[in-house]
Amino acid sequence: MKLIFTTKGTDWDSPMDPRFGRTEFFFVYDEETSAVETYDNRAIEGEAHGAGPKTAQKLAEFGAQILITGNGPGGNAATVLQTTGTEVHVGAGDMTVKEAYEAYQNGTLKKMQGA
């Protein structure tokens, strides 16, 4: 399974970014190969409108099945994520990436319905 986290940094101890559309980084973890990949999304700050769908479009390029984030995407971004069938798990905004992954494995994150 390939997971994607919204984060404020590029390693396992980085804090999660609770925001979806304006997240600073993506942290992508492939469970099969243990490979980690990160993406710097900070250019999104320059977008006055539509950060959510734009970030969701970028996310789709990584082909992750699971999104782990904080507050969860808004309506427009959720619509984009629906087209890719990405599963959205929210409530990890105050954790580190590592804690968020553990919480996901323990099933303590909330799965967003309809996304």
Added chain:
Amino acid sequence: MKIAIASGKGGTGKTTLSTNLATFMAESANVVLTDLDVEEPNSGLFVQGELLHSEPKNKMIPHWEKENCSLCGNCQKVCNFNAILKMGDSIMVFPELCHGCYACCELCPTESLPMQPKQMGELKHFRAGDLDFVESRLMISEEQAVPLIKQTIDYVDANFPADTFKIFDAPPGTSCPVIEATKDADLVLLITEPTPFGLHDLKLAVETVRQLGKPFGVVLNRHGIGDDKVPAYCAAEGIPLVACIPNSRKIAETYAAGQLLYRDIPEVKAAVETVAAFIRDHNGGESS
């Protein structure tokens, strides 16, 4: 003549001044009051009248027709608002983000994005005694006030002659909706309160109207609370402090009951008379 009543800070008395001034001036002139705070119009709470006309207001958004689309992605490249995205083999349109600029539609090589109307709000035109009153109301979930404000001003322009006193109750703040509501005005009245917040946001509003190159004056509401820094600022900047409306419990009670103030409260009447005279001075002394 167009008069915009704006404020910077919200809740300083734009609607109080607009409704009282418009109703007062309508006793002796042709006046139309227009509520341009389309996200939360409230002049209508104080000005009730007979509904003369209402019409839906639309914005134009692209509609994807996939038959001839080559999925070139040009539409998402030219959109400044991320309102249209290519996802796999489909094009997604986000109507709330769309500013109706037509760029994607015009620049689509296969003409696969014709524009279609989508209702964003409703305009209503009332007659309240001697006063015409127009208000527009943005629909729930619509994010953009500017297109509706523009169409509302167009309606007023088309339906009232130029010598009508057109009073615009503007939205608060200093962002796009306020610019749209004030950029065609012949005169701007900035209303504020004598508090640090009131002064801070007045300065932003002054900066805005100066950039627009508009003649303007300040009206001070809730005079008697706070401090004297607003009058001092106006004096130092050479800004006319046109009138003061006192802070009073009677005003608050009358306002809370949804009633106009100037008929019952002499200080308010004096203030609106002074403001009306200031407006007429800026109209070359002509009255319509």
